[in-house]
Amino acid sequence: MEVQPYVFFNGRCEEALDYYRQHLGAEVTFMMRFKDAPPDPQNTPRPGVEEKIMHANVQMGSTQWMASDGNCDQDAKPMSGFSLSLTADDTASAQKYFNALADGGQIVMPWGETFWSKGFGMAVDRFGLMWMVTLPPHE
Numbered sequence: 045m046e047v048q049p050y051v052f053f054n055g056r057c058e059e060a061l062d063y064y065r066q067h068l069g070a071e072v073t074f075m076m077r078f079k080d081a082p083p084d085p086q087n088t089p090r091p092g093v094e095e096k097i098m099h100a101n102v103q104m105g106s107t108q109w110m111a112s113d114g115n116c117d118q119d120a121k122p123m124s125g126f127s128l129s130l131t132a133d134d135t136a137s138a139q140k141y142f143n144a145l146a147d148g149g150q151i152v153m154p155w156g157e158t159f160w161s162k163g164f165g166m167a168v169d170r171f172g173l174m175w176m177v178t179l180p181p182h183e
Contacts, residue, residue, distance in 0.1 A: 052114030
């Protein structure tokens with residue numbers, strides 16, 4: 045069994061993936077826009093979303109997750125009830141990742157040493173996605 049996060053960015057998926065590529069080393073291994081899907085008369089995309097991302101696979105380190113623009117609903121509630129946890133290999137990388145995720149977002153728990161790790165911090169990034177960045181105690 046495998047469980048993978050599937051994150052909906054409500055119209056900001058391409059912007060988010062570009063940011064994660066640049067700052068976290070994410071690699072988009074597959075991407076399909078709504079305009080590329082086979083026609084389905086029972087489920088036609090709303091006008092204006094043709095260029096939005098219907099589905100993307102994202103590789104970060106040894107983890108793969110998925111993303112989409114979703115329904116591009118202007119009245120959608122913010123993401124809540126979950127967080128992505130990023131485990132870094134070293135102090136410099138951990139602080140770089142945390143700072144990139146906090147930039148333009150909101151720090152929930154500032155970066156610092158904890159009783160369980162050499163470094164930990166939580167931030168909601170500029171796209172509304174909560175991240176926990178951890179540096180394991182064995183670094």
